[in-house]
């Protein structure tokens with residue numbers, strides 16, 4: 058974090074409002090946001106490097122591109138679970154999985170990722186792209202603790218998110234201004250990804266900095282090292 062200890066903005070939109078908004082957005086998400094996010098998301102998937110036979114969780118899977126990629130990586134003997142708050146996103150992702158004939162190795166759930174849904178010590182890895190920055194500040198450690206709970210010891214997590222690390226540029230200032238003015242429409246904002254993971258006890262393995270339409274993005278891989 059910079060010396061002036063920049064604070065991340067709060068998220069004031071309720072879960073009900075977020076769900077309704079992503080339900081509407083699900084129909085055109087790929088056309089609008091999908092393309093810009095693809096490069097960073099794919100880099101995150103590469104960095105996570107899910108292996109044949111692994112059991113993986115994708116949080117906030119959206120229209121399901123990463124679910125498909127992960128299902129291909131884990132193969133027949135592995136399994137991919139996903140959770141997303143929006144039924145619209147769940148339906149689109151489910152159709153994508155069916156069309157790729159990968160339903161036997163994928164299980165998607167509609168729900169809030171801040172609440173417990175999965176067994177403890179169950180997953181080899183957790184993937185989350187452009188989703189952690191949608192949770193309000195006090196919820197970020199709650200979501201990350203939940204990730205630790207469901208990960209096996211030594212399990213990996215990869216977070217791809219808009220980053221507040223470093224010097225703010227014009228695009229970041231503009232984005233944060235829009236977030237402040239239209240909190241019901243733009244709920245995501247840049248966050249400190251590496252620091253959030255360290256704060257809850259993850260051990261950082263790799264940090265990659267990228268940008269998306271000139272907005273800084275952090276892709277952080279970390280390991281669950283706390284006792285089970």
Ligand SMILES: C[S@@+](CC[C@H](N)C(=O)[O-])C[C@H]1O[C@@H](n2cnc3c(N)ncnc32)[C@H](O)[C@@H]1O
Pocket residue numbers: 072075079091094098116117118119120122123140141142143146168169170171185186187188191
């Ligand atoms: C910006 S989209 C990113 C989608 C996908 N990960 C990608 O990279 O294309 C964020 C996703 O997180 C989901 N989401 C938002 N709040 C959530 C929550 N509390 N629990 C689970 N999913 C949530 C939204 O429905 C949406 O599909």
